Amino acid sequence: MxxxxxxxxxxxxxxxxxxxxxxxxxxxxxxxxxxxxxxxSSVAQSEYPVDVELVLALDSSASVDRFEFDLQLRGLALAFSDPEVQEAIKGGPFQAIAVTMLEWSSADRQAVSIPWRLIDSPESANALAAEIADSPRNVETGATSLSAALFYSVPLFAANSYSGQRQVIDISGDGFNNSGRTMRDGREFARGAGVIVNGLAIQNQVLDLGGYFEDYVITGPGSFVITANDYQDYVKAIRQKLLREIRAGPIS
Structure with missing residues (x-):
């Protein structure tokens, strides 16, 4: 008063x-x-439109030696520097994708190697390829927790600054889930978030690993598995996989 x-x-x-x-x-x-x-607006800045938000999840468990891990990096680097992959990126409605790369092994061992990058030109694709080729190994050993890799990957989409027509986890592995929560839990977590999970099964140690990925790992509209007989074969397989993921149509 x-x-x-x-x-x-x-x-x-x-x-x-x-x-x-x-x-x-x-x-x-x-x-x-x-x-x-x-x-x-801050909303506009946090929702840069892209055709796909892509998490590249690389197996860095104890079953993957240094040479095999380097082959994963080499395969991805060659793929993003490939003219056909670069043309596919420019062929979408927004002519751009967003990519991040991580390593995973045990339930408590995951690390982002390359933060989210906007790929919208041959130059940015080549820059990503060089960054992948020079990437150090951040997870040296551990068990095989595909489920934890999915639990770790899904929140990365909400934390980035992109709005993709599709959100995709591209997960590569050479063994069964043997650590952490069940594979069913991991897959349901991704499915509930509307995230597509595609698999690249490296069958150098486990026969019919591709069948396991089909039954327990992949989820979402149009999800698929590509198999590689070994890590040498991975180099060719990852290029095919990326082309298929980038060219996929929007989810209606």
């Missing part, structure tokens, strides 16, 4: 200077609104 009386008295004592202050405040408000209208 005392504040109200004091304010009223002040208004009576200084009508001219208060009028000037009101006018200045109004001018600042109008200018502020104009700046808000002219500046890009």
């Amino acid at each position: 005392e504040g109200s009386v004091a304010s009223a008295a002040s208004l009576r004592r200084k009508p001219k200077s208060n009028d000037a202050g009101d006018g200045l405040r109004i001018l600042k408000t109008v200018l502020g609104l104009c700046l808000l209208l002219l500046a890009p």
